[in-house]
Amino acid sequence: MTDPVLSLPELPEKLAAIASMFRSAPKPLRLQALLEYSKKLPPVPEKYLEHPEFMQAVPECASPFFLVTEQEAGNVKMFFKVPPEAPTVRGYAGILTEGLQGATPEEILNVPDQFYMDMGLSELITPMRLRGMGAILHRLKNAVRENAAH
Template identity: 80%
Template sequence: MTTDTALPEKLQSIVDLFRSAPKPLRLQALLEYSKKLPPLPDKYAEHPEFMQPVPECASPFFLVTEPKGDGVEMFFKVPEEAPTVRGYAGILAEGLSGASREEILNIPDQFYMDMGLSELITPMRLRGMGAILMRLKNEVRQGDTAQN
């Protein structure tokens, strides 16, 4: 289990919601987050080559971050045909909105295991979720390096 203090407040609220929900509601909530994933801005929709792939993910998954104050703005490209992975991207987008770069870098690598998702999705998809978070952290680190 992760410690509650390691997660940004919004993300902790989402983790708590999933953790306390019965199994069927967890899957439904994950699917709802897939619908909440914001659309890509035109600059990335028209130029996906600017996004970083996450090849460890079974579904085609791309991400990019942009500095925003002391945090980052993040964008994800995930096909609608991959609703569970898209739902995870929606959770990250909402849960990390407004988080500082330091808060993102301090998120436990397997925080999503506290959400009870291992009962809902395959181990391969769970590994993909871990890879997505690692790529996101790498993007944040690279942004920090580029700013210095």
């Protein structure tokens, strides 16, 4: 039997591997993995910290969440600013960073809007936080579209 997450053409390879790992892990390990991803989130470059007006807020997220994307040689670089006091949301940002950093705009735009629901996160996270995750992906896709249009 093939793994349905890995067989989804919409998920870039790295994100598919992360999603598959989460889905197959027992609940306590999923939470631990999410917290590990929160620690892996790279810092926001100084140029954005000095000029926060370039970062987009995600007001639908319960935690203060900001993102910015850049395109370099046809690939997307993304940065997320999330406070350490929001480890699950930071973990999701870490997953997006690890799974999508360097992807093409098309790969990011093709990620299913609810892909994170197949990772077993609904057993770990409140519905309000899950809605915030959906909003984060939606805002990320909008930022990628805007950059691609320029």
